[in-house]
Amino acid sequence: MPALRRFTLDELEMPLVEPFETSFGVERRRRLLIVRLESTEGDVGLGECVAARDPLYSGESVATARWMIQTYLAPLLWQEGLLSPQEFSRRAAAWRGNPMAKAAVELALWDLWARRHRRSLSRELGGRRNRVEVGVSVGIQATVPALVRRVGEYLTDGYRRIKVKVRPGWDAGPVAALRREFPDLRLWVDANQAYPVTAIDAVRRWATRYGVEQVEQPFPEHALAGHARLVRGARFRVCLDESIGDLATLDAALGMKALTSLNVKAGRVGGLGPGRELGRRAARASLPAWIGGMLETGIGRAHNVALASLPPFTFPADLSASDRYYVPDLVEPAFELGPGSTLAVPQGHGIGVEIVDSTYRKHLRRRRELRRKAP
Ligand SMILES: [Mg+2]
Incomplete structure (x- = not known):
């Protein structure tokens, strides 16, 4: 039975190909943590943490994730034998919250175990597809014509499903322009919680009028009742993302009929195991699920693509080609x-x-070996 030989925590800074603006802010350069595990048998596993530099998307940040991994999660791995991802999740559940920090370690364990078993991560997870359908997520642009141009370019690239970020003041106008320019466009929108529930009628109006196929997380994460009201009579799907962090919340939301589509992000829900469970529960409830992304480099992207190859994830994922975000990729x-x-x-x-060493070193800002504490 192998054990852990080395636990490395790296911090990198990667420039994005173009700034990515959502209802809560603009990202130009991404700060990120990479967990690298090595077993006594020489197998290596990599995991990427999706926490951003600042706690805008969720309460976690690079700094809190670093602290959580160093203080609580890394010590769990210094055992007699190498923990399985499931056993790690079970033990890590003793500490509340911090799903992004937990996911970074959990992802690395999955990669390590799949390599140890000499099979692909997709196979290790129970994936069935060799290719996964994807779409592209388009940030808020400076002007409506710029958005229309950008979407046109992505369609030319070959993306068939477009998701645009919206917020109060950047919704009906841009969406109407897209519908005018691209009458057959498969159009989703994502508000990242930007609307108060009182905006329900306005959201319903423009989403219906301009043929939006799916409205994602318009209201605050805890506003399940508001989302349930939007679902009633809607001619579009209502997708929850930030609201659903665990099975109990998914069950509550299903009970309230607060969603008609589910966005699962391994990096946000504690890892691939928890993400798979959410997908399976959704499938049992005949709820379409799909895999979201969080500006991952090729490392986190590879984990996401593997998860998207599982049967429950039937809608096109937010997992674009590397050149949508980073050139060159890691x-x-x-x-x-x-x-x-x-x-x-x-x-x-x-x-x-595999990591491209020269690119990785160029963007590496900080490296720390997390050692076993002396007894
Ligand atoms: Mg979202």
Whole structure:
């Protein structure tokens, strides 16, 4: 039985190809943590933390995740034998919250175990697809014509499903312009909680009028009743993302009929195991689920693509090609958009992509070896 030999926590800074603006802020450069585990048998596992530099999307940040991993999570791994991802999640559940920090370690364990078993992460998780259908998420742009131009470029690239970020003041106008320009566009919108529940009628009006297929997380995360009201009589799907962090909340939301689509992000819900559970529960309730992204580099992207290859995730994922976000990406081969708006699921061992050392070193800002504490 192998054990852990080395636990490395790296902090990197990567410039985004273009600024990504949502209802809560603009990101130009992404600060991120990478967990690297090495077993006594020499197998390596990588995990990426999706926490951003500042606690805007959720309460976690790079600094809180670093602290959580160093103080509580890394010590869990210094055991006699190497923990499985499931056992890690079970033990880590003793501490509340911090799902992004937990996911970074959990993802690395999955990669390590899949490599140890000499199979792809997709296979290790029970994935069935060789290609996954994807769409692209388009941030808030400076002007409406700029948005229309940007969406046109993505459609030319081959993306078939477009999701645009919206917020009060950047909704009906941009959406109407897109519908005028692209009458057949498969259009989703995501507000990242930007609207008060009192805006329900306005949201319903423009989403219906301009043929929006799906409205994602318009209201605050705890406003399940507000989302349930929007679901009633809606001619579009109501997707929950930030609201659903665990099975208990998903069950509550299902009971209230507060959603008709579910966005699962492994990095946000504590990892691939918890993400898989959410997908399976959704499938049992005949609720379409799909995989979201959080500006991951090729490392986190590879984990997400593997998860998207599982049967419950039937809607196109928010997992674009590498060049949508980073040029060059941290890994090889980079993810490229293929026929039918798809990405290939890597078939190599583990996440199936390898770090490009020169690129990685260029963006590395800080490295720390987390050692076993003396007894
Ligand atoms: Mg979202």
